[in-house]
Amino acid sequence: MGKAILAFAEQRDGKLKKNAYEVISTGKKLADEIKSELVSLLIGSGIEGLASELGSYGSDKVLVADSEILKLYSSEGYSSVLVDAVKKCDAGIVLLPASSMGKDLAPAAAAKLETGVAMDCIGVAFKDGKLEATRPVYAGKIMTKVGCSKEPFFITLRPNVFSVSAPSPDKKASVEKINVGFSAESIRAKVKEIVAAAGGKMDLTEASVIVAGGRGMKSGENFKVLEELADALGGVVGASRSVVDAGWRPHSDQVGQTGKVVSPNLYIACGVSGAIQHLAGMSSSKCIVAINKDSDAPIFQMADYGIVGDLFQVVPVLAQEVKKVLGK
Ligand SMILES: Cc1cc2nc3c(=O)[nH]c(=O)nc-3n(C[C@H](O)[C@H](O)[C@H](O)COP(=O)(O)OP(=O)(O)OC[C@H]3O[C@@H](n4cnc5c(N)ncnc54)[C@H](O)[C@@H]3O)c2cc1C
CATH class of the missing domain: 3.40.50.620 (HUPs)
Incomplete structure (x- = not known):
């Protein structure tokens, strides 16, 4: 033994x-x-x-x-x-x-x-x-x-x-x-208080579906389309560092080398180019879907499924179809 x-x-x-x-x-x-x-x-x-x-x-x-x-x-x-x-x-x-x-x-x-x-x-x-x-x-x-x-x-x-x-x-x-x-x-270093993130959102590292947005989202308000798709799939929204640096999303949403390392069942990257530092945080996802208007974006090399197109046209249609299929 x-x-x-x-x-x-x-x-x-x-x-x-x-x-x-x-x-x-x-x-x-x-x-x-x-x-x-x-x-x-x-x-x-x-x-x-x-x-x-x-x-x-x-x-x-x-x-x-x-x-x-x-x-x-x-x-x-x-x-x-x-x-x-x-x-x-x-x-x-x-x-x-x-x-x-x-x-x-x-x-x-x-x-x-x-x-x-x-x-x-x-x-x-x-x-x-x-x-x-x-x-x-x-x-x-x-x-x-x-x-x-x-x-x-x-x-x-x-x-x-x-x-x-x-x-x-x-x-x-x-x-x-x-x-x-x-x-x-x-005990010399003590936790004095824990401030929970607003909305009680599930931690990215525990989510089985993540819909991530990159600089291609163009603004923080535009993340509403990703929230809708994430809600339909029972997932959460993640972000690239560019998005966090721009102040569109909090750092707790950042995926990558200097953010969180995630391994969801489904990772949908929208308007994310696929820089090595981003891939470091999500490459062990079980299924990766990339939506990007640039067919040469490196994210497509990592993706299981890729859609070359404008995310503002693709994501709303995807959300509607998901809702239909799941009866939501
Ligand atoms: C030390 C270090 C640590 C880093 N850590 C991290 C990290 O933890 N996480 C991280 O993400 N990055 C990290 N980075 C930054 C990283 O190198 C990239 O700069 C960053 O990931 C790029 O973010 P992005 O893909 O959102 O933006 P971009 O590279 O600018 O890509 C935007 C993409 O959106 C597409 N796009 C634009 N408009 C549309 C549209 N309408 N429809 C569809 N697609 C569209 C474009 O074709 C493009 O591919 C780090 C860098 C360094 C040096």
């Missing part, structure tokens, strides 16, 4: 994030392969009730650090708990989501344990008994296979890339509490 696999189950406001199911399901597959134990870790306040759900997704054991001090995320607090959890279950592999939280937490805990971390991975597999993670580098131009010469090997998984297994309601996990051995005062 191999060393335990520890999967960090991210939650916000007492609800598991979609990426938590992806991390647990991936951990379960790996654990089955090396016949090891899958241990999940829950950190927060008032979150103990989530443990049973983690059992149904394949966790053998759930470690729970439940304390008012951990209500809001802090690098120091959460990484200290994660390090404790790694030691407690003697983990050989630690999986986290490549979310904002996971991207901060994984290196912080790995540094404390003086081990390695592979960030934003899109594949994990055992090769000759050693775990190899696949991660895109140079803005997605090259895929590298990364191993780690030390244990535990920390890996963050790109959201929306890894599949979620069906739950088995009968499967139960044992639950063990982790005592929080530090005081609120000992």
Whole structure:
């Protein structure tokens, strides 16, 4: 039996994030392969009730650090708990989501344990008994296979890339509490307030459909046509950096190297040229549709489907047709 696999189950406001199911399901597959134990870790306040759900997704054991001090995320607090959890279950592999939280937490805990971390991975597999993670580098131009010469090997998984297994309601996990051995005062950097974006829009990294607009949109008001198509498809609107720099959309909408990395089932790029820095953020989307009036735009090289035309003519027709097909 191999060393335990520890999967960090991210939650916000007492609800598991979609990426938590992806991390647990991936951990379960790996654990089955090396016949090891899958241990999940829950950190927060008032979150103990989530443990049973983690059992149904394949966790053998759930470690729970439940304390008012951990209500809001802090690098120091959460990484200290994660390090404790790694030691407690003697983990050989630690999986986290490549979310904002996971991207901060994984290196912080790995540094404390003086081990390695592979960030934003899109594949994990055992090769000759050693775990190899696949991660895109140079803005997605090259895929590298990364191993780690030390244990535990920390890996963050790109959201929306890894599949979620069906739950088995009968499967139960044992639950063990982790005592929080530090005081609120000992945490030097604290989150004082979280200001939610207006409208409670779904985070781009979790959306299964994204309709993105580029400079070809010509103004912020024109994004209404994209909102309509996104609403019809149950998706959200994203943007290129040019759009964000022009002040047409907030930075939270930006896709790309200096924005968010997304992997939706469907990415519709409207008036986006397809610069390498934009592609870095969306090239792992499962289906890419490009609408651009320039047939030589680089985005068409990446697209599964392309429409050469004026987006102001194409998008409204597309939205109408989608509504008709979906009966909206
Ligand atoms: C360090 C660095 C980091 C960067 N990070 C990012 C990043 O995170 N994300 C990002 O997006 N960019 C990023 N960029 C910027 C990037 O290089 C490009 O400048 C940017 O992506 C271009 O945005 P765009 O495609 O909207 O605009 P453009 O390149 O100007 O393309 C506009 C497109 O719209 C088309 N168009 C115009 N009118 C219409 C119409 N009516 N119908 C259909 N098509 C039309 C045009 O044919 C054109 O292809 C970064 C750059 C640097 C140097």
